[in-house]
Amino acid sequence: MTVYVLCSYSDGLNDPVISMDYQDLYKRMEKSYRMTLDHVSQTEEEQENTYLSGFSARAVIHGDWTCWSITELDLPVPSDKSKMTDLKLNIWNEWLCETQQKP
Numbered sequence: 245m246t247v248y249v250l251c252s253y254s255d256g257l258n259d260p261v262i263s264m265d266y267q268d269l270y271k272r273m274e275k276s277y278r279m280t281l282d283h284v285s286q287t288e289e290e291q292e293n294t295y296l297s298g299f300s301a302r303a304v305i306h307g308d309w310t311c312w313s314i315t316e317l318d319l320p321v322p323s324d325k326s327k328m329t330d331l332k333l334n335i336w337n338e339w340l341c342e343t344q345q346k347p
Contacts, residue, residue, distance in 0.1 A: 245321045252276065254310040266314070270298070273312045277301045280310055 250261040250269040263269050277296050280303045286294065290304040301312040 245319050247317050247319055249315045249317060250312065251315070252310065252312045254308070266316070269314050273301055273314060277303060277312060280305070 248263050248266050248269050250273055252258045274296060284305050286305060293304045295302055299314045303310045
């Protein structure tokens with residue numbers, strides 16, 4: 245099973261967003277990137293260091309950097325849930341439900 249994690253950093257590390265849908269996270273990253281640059285003037289050097297790509301983005305404004313990164317993680321899916329203990333199975337199911345919910 246593949247999950248994607250979107251992290252961003254400006255003055256500090258922001259809370260990560262986890263999803264099984266890459267496109268959802270890319271849209272979130274792109275929206276945040278565009279909002280950060282909305283009505284902002286940049287020097288030529290800042291513009292050269294500002295970008296949006298498939299798995300990352302960076303905005304440089306007045307020397308301050310804001311960065312976004314999407315990481316792809318392959319998580320093993322238990323092949324035989326019947327061999328899992330009830331506690332492990334409950335934890336697995338709770339995690340799976342949480343990651344499939346979209347805020």
